[in-house]
Amino acid sequence: MADPERMLEPKHRALLDESARRGLPSADGVRLCFQLLATAGAIDRDCAARLAPRGLSEGKFVLLFLLHGQAGGLSPHELAERAGVTRATVTGLLDGLERDGFLRREADVIDRRRVQVVLSAKGKAAGAQLFAEHTQWIGGLFGGLSASERKRLAELLAKVWRATDSGRAAMEESER
Known part of the structure; x- marks a missing residue:
């Protein structure tokens, strides 16, 4: 399995190192956020690279x-x-x-x-x-994910999304 640290941008690694140095309790959540951003960024770059030749x-x-x-x-x-x-x-x-x-x-x-x-x-x-x-x-x-893993990932991503300001606003809007 690839080292999760390798996928992070240098600025994110620096922030994580500083969070760890300061002993911040939210460092694990910050790491997950940066991993998600890195994954989304990689998908975005790959998408652009696949479409650009056309x-x-x-x-x-x-x-x-x-x-x-x-x-x-x-x-x-x-x-x-x-x-x-x-x-x-x-x-x-x-x-x-x-x-x-x-x-x-x-x-x-x-x-x-x-x-x-x-x-x-x-x-x-x-x-x-x-x-x-x-x-x-x-x-x-x-x-590479099983059907149950894909379902669980979708549930987890939705749960994180609902915790964002945008997610909360969308949920409130849909309840009106």
């Missing part, structure tokens, strides 16, 4: 995925809402995807003032291939 960012990939299977397309507003980003961000992502030939903007058949975003043939092919590859890769990250 000229895609994670944001562009998400839009390709959302548009894939939508024969009539989606409006930029719908894409922004579904992707959880601003309209300005979607506009920039769409501009890049359109420039690279993955999609086109078309006037809505019912209301020509509205725009629908549809995938081009290149976008459909890339979306299907990338989705298959990406989901297989992501699933493979957890391939």
Whole structure:
């Protein structure tokens, strides 16, 4: 098994060393947080490295995925809402995807003032291939875990998330 310390960034190791030197009781929790951040960062970097050769960012990939299977397309507003980003961000992502030939903007058949975003043939092919590859890769990250371990990990991550300020706020919001 790999040494958990090796996965940590130098700044995190320094903070842990200082926490240990001071004898802080929360050092174990801090270590786990840093391990989780290191794992998430590694996944994020790997994702970016896998998409970059195709000229895609994670944001562009998400839009390709959302548009894939939508024969009539989606409006930029719908894409922004579904992707959880601003309209300005979607506009920039769409501009890049359109420039690279993955999609086109078309006037809505019912209301020509509205725009629908549809995938081009290149976008459909890339979306299907990338989705298959990406989901297989992501699933493979957890391939070494048994079904019960994956379930337990999901439960533990949810428990930690609920302890965050963001998690508590989301829980409160959902109870309203």
